[in-house]
Amino acid sequence: xxxxxxxxxxxxxxxxxxxxxxxxxxxxxxxxxxxxxxxxxxxxxxxxxxxxxxxxxxxxxxxxxxxxxxxxxxxxxxxxxxxxxxxxxxxxxxxxxxxxxxxxxxxxxxxxxxxxxxxxxxxxxxxxxxxxxxxxxxxxxxxxxxxxxxxxxxxxxxxxxxxxxxxxxxxxxxxxxxxxxxxxxxxxxxxxxxxxxxxxxxxxxxxxxxxxxxxxxxxxxxxxxxxxxxxxxxxxxxxxxxxxxxxxxxxxxxx
Amino acid sequence: xxxxxxxxxxxxxxxxxxxxxxxxxxxxxxxxxxxxxxxxxxxxxxxxxxxxxxxxxxxxxxxxxxxxxxxxxxxxxxxxxxxxxxxxxxxxxxxxxxxxxxxxxxxxxxxxxxxxxxxxxxxxxxxxxxxxxxxxxxxxxxxxxxxxxxxxxxxxxxxxxxxxxxxxxxxxxxxxxxxxxxxxxxxxxxxxxxxxxxxxxxxxxxxxxxxxxxxxxxxxxxxxxxxxxxxxxxxxxxxxxxxxxxxxxxxxxxx
DNA sequence: AAGTGGTCTAGACCACGAT
DNA sequence: TCGTGGTCTAGACCACTTA
Numbered sequence: 001x002x003x004x005x006x007x008x009x010x011x012x013x014x015x016x017x018x019x020x021x022x023x024x025x026x027x028x029x030x031x032x033x034x035x036x037x038x039x040x041x042x043x044x045x046x047x048x049x050x051x052x053x054x055x056x057x058x059x060x061x062x063x064x065x066x067x068x069x070x071x072x073x074x075x076x077x078x079x080x081x082x083x084x085x086x087x088x089x090x091x092x093x094x095x096x097x098x099x100x101x102x103x104x105x106x107x108x109x110x111x112x113x114x115x116x117x118x119x120x121x122x123x124x125x126x127x128x129x130x131x132x133x134x135x136x137x138x139x140x141x142x143x144x145x146x147x148x149x150x151x152x153x154x155x156x157x158x159x160x161x162x163x164x165x166x167x168x169x170x171x172x173x174x175x176x177x178x179x180x181x182x183x184x185x186x187x188x189x190x191x192x193x194x195x196x197x198x199x200x201x202x203x204x205x206x207x208x209x210x211x212x213x214x215x216x217x218x219x220x221x222x223x224x225x226x227x228x229x230x231x232x233x234x235x236x237x238x239x240x241x242x243x244x245x246x247x248x249x250x251x252x253x254x255x
Numbered sequence: 256x257x258x259x260x261x262x263x264x265x266x267x268x269x270x271x272x273x274x275x276x277x278x279x280x281x282x283x284x285x286x287x288x289x290x291x292x293x294x295x296x297x298x299x300x301x302x303x304x305x306x307x308x309x310x311x312x313x314x315x316x317x318x319x320x321x322x323x324x325x326x327x328x329x330x331x332x333x334x335x336x337x338x339x340x341x342x343x344x345x346x347x348x349x350x351x352x353x354x355x356x357x358x359x360x361x362x363x364x365x366x367x368x369x370x371x372x373x374x375x376x377x378x379x380x381x382x383x384x385x386x387x388x389x390x391x392x393x394x395x396x397x398x399x400x401x402x403x404x405x406x407x408x409x410x411x412x413x414x415x416x417x418x419x420x421x422x423x424x425x426x427x428x429x430x431x432x433x434x435x436x437x438x439x440x441x442x443x444x445x446x447x448x449x450x451x452x453x454x455x456x457x458x459x460x461x462x463x464x465x466x467x468x469x470x471x472x473x474x475x476x477x478x479x480x481x482x483x484x485x486x487x488x489x490x491x492x493x494x495x496x497x498x499x500x501x502x503x504x505x506x507x508x509x510x
Numbered sequence: 511a512a513g514t515g516g517t518c519t520a521g522a523c524c525a526c527g528a529t
Numbered sequence: 530t531c532g533t534g535g536t537c538t539a540g541a542c543c544a545c546t547t548a
Contacts, residue, residue, distance in 0.1 A: 511547100525534090
């Protein structure tokens with residue numbers, strides 16, 4: 001890519017839309033997609049931050065927020081004194097822990113076709129855990145949905161989600177994307193806390209996922225919150241670890 | 256904690272030492288320790304960012320970098336319009352994926368006593384994987400160290416580390432902390448890429464960790480780099496998932 | 511209306527790498 | 530010496546919560 005191409009490539013009209021979120025996130029999304037698509041090839045150097053700020057018509061601070069996220073995703077190397085380079089050893093079906101989106105949207109972003117099979121749903125009395133995590137009052141019910149997630153026909157994950165009934169009064173509406181429904185009712189979460197561990201599949205889970213019994217899988221517990229701080233979703237899922245894994249860059253301590 | 260105490264508590268002399276790294280990291284470390292130690296109690300509100308900037312004698316931007324890290328660690332809640340609050344449901348033996356330090360230092364930070372038993376070490380011909388990951392030339396050897404990590408007498412993890420011989424000429428020096436040795440020879444990494452998955456323990460591993468065969472554990476592959484970008488360490492470890500897990504906050508997409 | 515976190519700017523200096 | 534990423538500042542405006 002020569003200089004004249006760069007000018008257009010990083011220009012704001014290619015990555016910024018008013019109302020689609022902050023600039024640093026839109027720019028990060030644009031660059032990440034360009035790298036995944038190969039439009040920014042492995043090993044190539046990004047323009048220096050000061051130049052990128054100029055081309056993208058934002059401040060260097062904003063460029064750095066977008067680019068730091070790429071580094072944390074493991075998509076680029078930043079080397080003081082020399083530059084930022086697109087990392088070699090291309091992407092797999094992996095996921096940055098710092099930018100989790102919903103299963104549906106993650107798979108779509110990877111060019112795959114996600115689907116879900118609802119295994120069960122309804123309104124129930126909460127378990128003590130659910131009462132605590134979701135901050136329920138005594139007598140409140142929870143809506144539960146249990147789904148088998150598949151992409152391109154391969155079973156990938158089992159997820160069981162619990163929400164207060166006032167957030168999801170009718171669990172029968174949930175098909176593929178829970179978050180799509182929450183968004184349309186104006187109660188989508190804006191952040192979540194995740195805990196990742198490893199567990200052995202139970203016989204029932206193994207059958208569902210067509211894996212041997214006791215296979216090690218990743219278990220992810222996610223508690224999602226509204227902007228107000230109210231917890232509205234607790235989801236426990238198990239994910240095939242041979243397909244689904246987590247990658248992140250860490251900065252080590254020390255001066 | 257009233258106003259007069261706060262003044263001293265957040266003053267720079269309590270958290271900043273020249274030569275001990277950037278301010279935002281030192282401030283983050285200080286606040287994180289204060290929360291873990293209970294000096295900032297669960298549910299209490301941090302001073303507003305502007306006030307904290309004033310007390311700590313840094314700019315608000317620097318305060319935000321430190322505080323954003325606490326949020327990403329899952330230690331505080333930030334709520335626009337109301338404030339930042341120490342999260343309830345205190346810390347466990349868990350680890351933020353975004354601030355990994357070495358096993359030894361992690362356990363010490365938790366007030367536990369780490370130790371290691373070296374199961375084997377020496378110089379070997381590299382596997383093809385090691386040659387690729389570490390960027391070796393043909394004929395180069397690798398130094399390998401395999402250790403059983405325990406804290407307070409409980410086996411927690413098995414780790415096998417491989418490094419180029421010019422970085423670790425004498426693997427016999429490694430006892431508890433590999434990174435302490437690397438630092439003393441001036442070749443400590445400053446960042447790493449980690450991949451987290453789940454695996455079943457092999458019979459040999461299970462015996463070492465005193466766990467049933469095929470127990471699900473977390474497998475973490477880490478490639479560590481010098482500031483120059485040169486890869487100098489590849490470590491594969493398996494960690495008891497009932498003790499060791501990962502927690503992170505995620506921000507969800509959307510305007 | 512006041513207070514809080516969220517975004518963004520323009521500019522400065524430092525530490526390190528390449529030359 | 531120069532270019533690069535890394536740190537830090539002082540200040541502005543916006544979006545949201547609380548009162």
